[in-house]
Amino acid sequence: MDRALWPEGVERCSLGKFLLWLGFVGVILAAGLYEFFMILVPDGLARTALDNYFGFGLWITFDLAVIALGAGAFFTGLLKYILDIKELEKIVNLTVIVGFICYSGAMLVLALDVGQPLRSWFGYWHANVHSMLTEVMFCITCYLCVLAIEFLPNILENRKLNEIPYLHNLAHNMHVVMPLIAGLGAFLSTFHQGSLGGMYGVLFARPYILRDGFFIWPWTFFLFVLSAVASGPCFSVLVVKIMELLTGKQLVDYKVKALMCKIAGTMLCLYLFFKFADTWAWATDVLPRSGLTWDQMFNSDLGYGEWLLWVEIGLCGVLPAILLMVPRFRNTPALLYTAAILNCTGVTINRYVFTVQALAIPVMPFDQWYNYVPNWAEWAPSIGVLAYGALLLSLSYRYLPVFPQEIELNYRKQAPAAPAAPVEEPKEAEEATATA
Amino acid sequence: MSAFKEFPIRWGMVIDIDKCTGCGACTVACNKENNIAPQPQQLERIAGKGFPTRFKKLEWLTVYELSNGVQGSGHDTAYLPRPCMQCGMPSCVSVCPATATDKNENGGIVSQIYPRCFGCRYCMASCPYHARVFNWDQPVYPDGMEKQLTPNVSVRSRGVVEKCNFCHHRWMYAKDAARVAGEDPNALPEDAYIPACAEACPTGAIYFGDVKNPEHKVYELIHSPYTFRLLERLGTDPQVYYMSKREWVRRQGDNYLENEAGPVAHGNGGLHG
Numbered sequence: 001m002d003r004a005l006w007p008e009g010v011e012r013c014s015l016g017k018f019l020l021w022l023g024f025v026g027v028i029l030a031a032g033l034y035e036f037f038m039i040l041v042p043d044g045l046a047r048t049a050l051d052n053y054f055g056f057g058l059w060i061t062f063d064l065a066v067i068a069l070g071a072g073a074f075f076t077g078l079l080k081y082i083l084d085i086k087e088l089e090k091i092v093n094l095t096v097i098v099g100f101i102c103y104s105g106a107m108l109v110l111a112l113d114v115g116q117p118l119r120s121w122f123g124y125w126h127a128n129v130h131s132m133l134t135e136v137m138f139c140i141t142c143y144l145c146v147l148a149i150e151f152l153p154n155i156l157e158n159r160k161l162n163e164i165p166y167l168h169n170l171a172h173n174m175h176v177v178m179p180l181i182a183g184l185g186a187f188l189s190t191f192h193q194g195s196l197g198g199m200y201g202v203l204f205a206r207p208y209i210l211r212d213g214f215f216i217w218p219w220t221f222f223l224f225v226l227s228a229v230a231s232g233p234c235f236s237v238l239v240v241k242i243m244e245l246l247t248g249k250q251l252v253d254y255k256v257k258a259l260m261c262k263i264a265g266t267m268l269c270l271y272l273f274f275k276f277a278d279t280w281a282w283a284t285d286v287l288p289r290s291g292l293t294w295d296q297m298f299n300s301d302l303g304y305g306e307w308l309l310w311v312e313i314g315l316c317g318v319l320p321a322i323l324l325m326v327p328r329f330r331n332t333p334a335l336l337y338t339a340a341i342l343n344c345t346g347v348t349i350n351r352y353v354f355t356v357q358a359l360a361i362p363v364m365p366f367d368q369w370y371n372y373v374p375n376w377a378e379w380a381p382s383i384g385v386l387a388y389g390a391l392l393l394s395l396s397y398r399y400l401p402v403f404p405q406e407i408e409l410n411y412r413k414q415a416p417a418a419p420a421a422p423v424e425e426p427k428e429a430e431e432a433t434a435t436a
Numbered sequence: 437m438s439a440f441k442e443f444p445i446r447w448g449m450v451i452d453i454d455k456c457t458g459c460g461a462c463t464v465a466c467n468k469e470n471n472i473a474p475q476p477q478q479l480e481r482i483a484g485k486g487f488p489t490r491f492k493k494l495e496w497l498t499v500y501e502l503s504n505g506v507q508g509s510g511h512d513t514a515y516l517p518r519p520c521m522q523c524g525m526p527s528c529v530s531v532c533p534a535t536a537t538d539k540n541e542n543g544g545i546v547s548q549i550y551p552r553c554f555g556c557r558y559c560m561a562s563c564p565y566h567a568r569v570f571n572w573d574q575p576v577y578p579d580g581m582e583k584q585l586t587p588n589v590s591v592r593s594r595g596v597v598e599k600c601n602f603c604h605h606r607w608m609y610a611k612d613a614a615r616v617a618g619e620d621p622n623a624l625p626e627d628a629y630i631p632a633c634a635e636a637c638p639t640g641a642i643y644f645g646d647v648k649n650p651e652h653k654v655y656e657l658i659h660s661p662y663t664f665r666l667l668e669r670l671g672t673d674p675q676v677y678y679m680s681k682r683e684w685v686r687r688q689g690d691n692y693l694e695n696e697a698g699p700v701a702h703g704n705g706g707l708h709g
Binding site: 043044045046047048049051052053054055056113114115116117119120122123125126127128130131132133134136137199202203204205206207289290291292358359363364365366367370375377 | 482485487488490491492493500501502503516525527529530531532533534535536552553554555556557558560561562563564565566568569570571572573574593594595596597666667669670671672688689690691692696
């Protein structure tokens with residue numbers, strides 16, 4: 001039965017081995033769910049290391065980071081369906097799944113992070129149109145729906161489900177309207193990614209992250225969009241690589257990965273140009289008019305040193321940009337993956353400093369620096385979300401046709417391992433005749 | 437960012453730092469008046485479960501200790517009580533996604549609707565004064581304390597953000613009393629409405645009134661050359677003013693650098709004096 005669910009013509013590990021893997025993932029997921037329950041029901045956020053100084057901590061950093069890394073979905077969808085870069089169809093399914101995992105995972109954590117989860121809908125009902133968080137809430141919800149719609153045809157293409165004529169046709173028709181959905185997703189996600197940056201840029205009483213000045217948007221709106229599209233495609237490539245390592249199969253052609261990384265590298269260069277300009281403008285304009293200096297923004301003793309900035313824009317910014325843009329480096333797998341890791345690390349550091357360091361900086365002159373170290377109550381749900389992602393990816397890989405190149409790259413010289421699916425053309429022809 | 441709102445009445449507080457001894461009576465009075473559950477018990481309860489307690493204390497008014505940084509005989513300290521600044525341009529209001537906090541009532545007090553707050557804590561992140569606190573745990577009152585709770589102050593549940601509101605209920609009482617006496621509730625005399633902290637201060641360091649009403653003491657005080665506001669350059673336009681004849685205290689109020697010209701005299705009490 002298990003074999004009958006596999007995509008046509010592929011080979012998978014034994015069910016026992018797969019269940020063992022799911023058990024491993026399940027244990028981590030269970031730990032996360034336990035903390036999830038303990039926070040939601042008996043203990044509340046008192047269980048966490050968050051406090052009145054650090055209302056935003058690991059969870060918000062995690063959310064911002066995974067949402068940036070999940071940008072591969074909307075950006076690849078945009079490039080594939082709107083700009084018609086055909087090569088990307090070999091990876092677009094995966095980017096959609098990764099995007100769905102990132103967004104749904106972020107929403108799970110957000111539900112946990114608020115003090116009154118049952119009132120979360122107040123953000124829609126009593127919406128404050130001035131708040132960037134309101135825009136985030138609306139966009140993230142709508143975009144998650146779009147991602148679900150984008151993911152659905154892939155699920156319906158499961159061999160057994162696809163044998164049901166209604167679902168088969170539904171999947172087919174969804175593919176037809178996918179450019180429209182991709183366009184909608186790109187629109188929503190752009191605003192969502194931007195609003196996440198805007199959330200911080202409008203905090204005029206927090207000069208470390210204040211970036212006023214471009215119509216109704218702060219600069220961070222655009223920086224967050226650019227950094228997301230610069231890192232999202234790299235993250236998708238890294239997910240493919242991890243899956244290839246785990247499965248022992250080649251899933252996507254290296255040329256496609258290199259293309260994704262080239263696109264990411266181009267975006268990274270563009271982002272870095274604006275990031276350097278932004279850093280300079282911040283240092284010479286925002287800080288002086290707030291009465292603060294560059295040195296006051298950093299504290300090496302507590303881990304908020306200037307080195308974080310240089311690591312972010314130098315080691316994890318300029319270096320991967322070079323590695324991704326020079327063809328010789330990009331075509332060397334080790335360098336390409338190193339660059340992708342550095343790129344994703346850079347965006348994570350960026351989200352961390354915007355979330356945690358921004359709150360640690362004492363704005364009042366008689367206030368003090370404080371450190372924030374997340375505790376297990378915060379780590380467990382975050383790691384649990386990663387396990388949730390691993391679970392969804394594992395199930396998708398095993399039972400859905402995620403990688404169109406898999407057969408070509410692995411089984412070209414072999415006979416198909418799984419029995420071929422029933423031929424569908426006659427059925428379609430039959431339907432057409434009936435309709436006529 | 438939401439626009440600045442102007443009101444005919446602008447309740448303001450002037451705290452004379454030179455008079456403040458840091459005794460903490462204002463904090464205690466505030467906690468008592470606003471039904472904040474006894475903090476040692478709250479924190480013990482959290483610690484008893486093995487959870488971290490740092491900065492999980494609920495306190496609407498915190499007293500900070502200031503130092504001039506000089507070692508030896510030249511050393512000087514001051515105490516700065518910090519309630520909510522009730523900013524004219526509140527950094528918290530424009531960010532709240534559910535409009536749980538707003539500045540829309542005459543008097544310019546920044547409100548907080550507890551049943552509407554869902555605890556995202558974005559307002560806390562935006563406030564540089566740390567004036568907002570989160571309800572980390574369900575409040576637990578000792579047996580018998582329910583008889584002493586202030587009737588017109590809501591008891592907040594776990595998971596919402598709360599803050600000082602200049603004992604807003606006392607303003608309601610004062611307006612009611614004025615109406616009963618046949619007076620104009622919008623032209624309250626001096627001391628008809630004062631928050632608990634101002635009332636409890638043993639040294640009389642906290643003055644309260646309408647900063648737009650020349651008959652109120654605060655009107656005169658905010659025009660003093662020794663008056664300043666915290667972090668004025670950020671543009672939050674606070675309704676809490678501080679006074680000190682010590683220049684180092686005034687300079688600390690707005691992050692003045694060593695070589696930077698300090699706030700010698702504002703004279704106009706900010707934007708709306």
